Amino acid sequence: MRRASSQLVPLLSFAWLALVATPATAHHDPLSRSEWRVHRADGAVGATIVITGQDATTLAGLRDAPLPPQGAAGGARDEAIRALIQDAVTRGVRVTSGGGECQARPLRVTVRRSYEVGITWRCPKALGPVVIDLSFLASLPAEHRHTFNIDLGDGQGAGGGTRRDALLSPEQHRFEWDFSPTPGAPPSPRAERPDRVDVELVPSSPAPAPSVAQTLWLGARHIAGGLDHLLFIVALVLLSGRARTLLVLVSVFTVAHSLTLAAGVLGWVRLNAAIVEPLIAASLVLAGVDVALRARSAGDTGRFQRHTPALVFGFGLVHGLGLAGGLAELGLDGGALAMGLFGYNVGIELAQVAIAVPLFVLCQRISERRDYAVIVLRPASWVIGLCGVLWTVERVVS
Template structure:
């Protein structure tokens, strides 16, 4: 029980930690195209990460300017190329940075490194050595999309997969399916705003609101059915819009989607303080789940979908998201059920946790809707 309490307190501390990022943890996006022995690419790295690695804010005022970033172009390129090594047939494929640009992702500003390189012979298997931020952030990952002709391969680069060997022949459909399923699991686990929305809906599942107070349910079956209804509604909704957006049928502005997702987290959390729609939580999960699907689609757009196995890869990613979601439910529900009748769960976890979630989501909403960057290292260029 003490370990359980410690875990819950650690979760609360994480929610209150300053500068916590919504939607995803520290990622970079590496897109490589191989034609024969020639390699071209684009590497998007967050400026907040480069500030930690090489220092960008020369005057220390917390606001990055274009001049400050441009003055560090040499250091940025040197640091990046030191942490990315390509090889084929046992020989290195030297890379160089031909241009540096700036782009915006949903979590802030990124530098864009345009890459060129060549191997000694036409590439059949490409080895990718990736150690970016390994000395600073063990949770950092690189999201790789490798294109060769009509085929696209993807992978997650990091400490647990620092040097993958990628075959350039078009991978079998089942391998594409499994790879995108793994990507889906990873992205629901790092999608903090999606997780907090889901937890806000699940927290009252083991309780009933009677006489203006929360009390523990008596039957596990009723709690399980409530969770099943909420999760199913959320799953159906975001699966629908994820599919439509990934196929290019529907599209919404990124800022609108991300702002609405933050607002959904606030509403779901505040409803736990004084329920207004307890019986309508299923419809609420479905309605806001439609918006969350667009959020997942933006992640999938960064990864890219292989045209030769588009539908299979899309299904794999969607299934991975659901498996990651079910893993969260499988951990949450037994713990919540065991604690449901104690004051700790009802007051600290349920009410205190909901307040913490709402406050964090309010910061996200301000950042996203007003184009603010409340964390100094991610402020827009002056």
């Protein structure tokens, strides 16, 4: 009875934590961006605002919106979604000049890997102190970050005007700049016009790429925020009776997921998230079985070493496709893609090391107990496998 209770308590505790801590939904990285350009002569401000599908769904309330059914004639459903997203973003951005309200004029919504919303504002008079308030960020999760880039339209920068960058968040979502004429400088050609100026689309250059530090943070957060990835790392630690074994398994996993991460981000491999996410969850089922095999061998590593590296490599290929989604949503290309991929992958590896090393040290100390397999390996194998089964079913159904 005592042995049974010693297994039941950790099993129930770990299972409760695993099931309530994080929903078993697909991974999402909280990052958006925007590119702004100012036309001083016209008193106009143009922007392209890029948000991911999940953020757009939250912002526009798409889950509760009365949308046309899937496959509706003429792409009615897609048009309705675009209209809701455009309206939500337009209402969620306020531009003022000299204290006067600038009127928004929505232009387009382009769907690529993310939603790109184009808007221009016409201001009531020549630009003075301008405040751009992206208030829609306040409705997104606290960890969300928004990379903001603006061309000030002064003709002083390479290929355009002086550029300014800012990293905004749900708590800090305003950008301010004083465009008032410098004393003694000649007025711009249309600075004296008192009437509103209606303008066409201000062409915008590609949205700004996040820095290496930002993509590094994004990769680390992707691991920390994904309970399925965390549980898989836990499984790797539990399968490793020695530091050398852990090094081999983590290296195999890293090589595998790095390959498919790069292939997914570069567009060489495209697999729908509806397939990838259930496969990631299913990998936990097999990982749980492998931990159970080690528990049966009472810590003897000889049996599992023959097949585990190959199994981990296969799992790594699947996990890499899931990890690729977070960076692919940003739509980077060229040098920005290379640097983003580097930072993102480094962030993932640092997060994995930060989790695996302390846990391995702790397990090594506990493994000195004769009942280590009973109180740790066996309950953990059940938790990992059970979570894998539940999440596989949930992701297939959803």
